[in-house]
Amino acid sequence: MQFLRIKLADGNWQGINLTYYGLLTANACVFAAILFFVLLTSAGVLTPIIFLVTAIVFSICVPASRLIARWVEHKTFTISVGGAFFVGLLLIPWLLLLARYIVKPWNEMHLPVMTVLAAIGIAYAFGEGIGWLACISFGCCYGKPVAGLTPFFQKLMKRFCFVYYGATKKISYADGLDGKRIVPVPAFTALICCLTGLVGIALFLNDRQPEAFLLTVLVTQIWRVVSEFLRADYRGSSKITKYQMMAAIGIIYAVGLTFVFEGAVATNCDIIRGLTALWHPAIIIFFQVLWLGIFFHFGKSKVTKAVMSFHVIKEHI
Numbered sequence: 001m002q003f004l005r006i007k008l009a010d011g012n013w014q015g016i017n018l019t020y021y022g023l024l025t026a027n028a029c030v031f032a033a034i035l036f037f038v039l040l041t042s043a044g045v046l047t048p049i050i051f052l053v054t055a056i057v058f059s060i061c062v063p064a065s066r067l068i069a070r071w072v073e074h075k076t077f078t079i080s081v082g083g084a085f086f087v088g089l090l091l092i093p094w095l096l097l098l099a100r101y102i103v104k105p106w107n108e109m110h111l112p113v114m115t116v117l118a119a120i121g122i123a124y125a126f127g128e129g130i131g132w133l134a135c136i137s138f139g140c141c142y143g144k145p146v147a148g149l150t151p152f153f154q155k156l157m158k159r160f161c162f163v164y165y166g167a168t169k170k171i172s173y174a175d176g177l178d179g180k181r182i183v184p185v186p187a188f189t190a191l192i193c194c195l196t197g198l199v200g201i202a203l204f205l206n207d208r209q210p211e212a213f214l215l216t217v218l219v220t221q222i223w224r225v226v227s228e229f230l231r232a233d234y235r236g237s238s239k240i241t242k243y244q245m246m247a248a249i250g251i252i253y254a255v256g257l258t259f260v261f262e263g264a265v266a267t268n269c270d271i272i273r274g275l276t277a278l279w280h281p282a283i284i285i286f287f288q289v290l291w292l293g294i295f296f297h298f299g300k301s302k303v304t305k306a307v308m309s310f311h312v313i314k315e316h317i
Contacts, residue, residue: 008307011309012307013309014305015306015307016300016306017301017305018296018299019137019299019300020134020138021137021138021301022295022296022299022300022301023134023299024131024134025294025299027133027291028126028128028133028134029290030287032124033123033287034278034287035197036050036119036123037050037277038277039119039201039274040119041273041274042205042271042272042274043119043269043274044266044268045111045112045266047277047283049111053096056095056099060084060087060092061084062297064088065080065084066078066079066080068086068087069083071083072235072241073234073235077302079298081127081128082243082246083243083246085124085128085220089217089250089253089254092117093117093260096116114210114213114257114262114264114265115264118203118209119204121212121213121215121216121217122197122200122212122216123197124216125194126197128193129189129191129194129197132186132189132190133186133190135186136186136187139164139166139169139170140170140233141185141233142164142171142185142232143182143186143230144182144183145182146158146161146180146183147180157184160184160187161181161182161183161184162181162182162187164182170303174233175232177232183230189223189227192219193219193223196220200212200215207266207268207269209266210261213257213258214258217251221248221254222247222251224243224247225247225248228241
């Protein structure tokens, strides 16, 4: 989708490209935020506290997604969800403790840290899984060419491979791999993450939040370590990428967090209570505004541009 921006000297217009990448990213982020809200509400956490935690998460992870990618890949206009999750995992538990201290005067507001971490882990799993649809759309985060695999894996991947077309796809202008059979890393990641999120929801609602947190972090981060070996896009100059190191550190760190906050859990979760709380005009408007903000933040293309022209069809005059 293009919007007119500046009229050029030759009479054409320079446009702004609003991408499917941004639309799908906004869908993924807002779905994750809605799921986070429903899970915490079902655990008895009040809406003001959920909004406070949501603001903390987005204020940390959105800037971190660009900063980490710039540090690892040396590219200004790239984002890294894995990097954002790593920074969030490091900082958010301790910011939750600070938030719990701030809201302590209001006795009716409670903030069980492990319950919140479990909800974040589940929301991340779904957000990551759905968000890879944006990668499929843009042709980024792509796998290695099937032709470079061993004969066994070539035969296996021949039925499940991706083939990208289009000069504006990242796989085309970055590596010239459009039209080639590619290992479908985005599809594998979407499937693994969403299935993990489903199991995490079941554990969460059965008052097993530490297990839900560990499961979502371990599976998603172990897969990140493995999937990096299957990818062909630039991930830094090292054989073992910084993203793999961050994922490995995150796994160890998550295990430690489980022991530290093991007792900070909620019980008697009620999913009906969570779904009912969602159906409120203010809540619905909040998520709509959040969607628009994410869409315009990530959806305005910084690596492509459009030039549009208008002319009269004389035969129709």
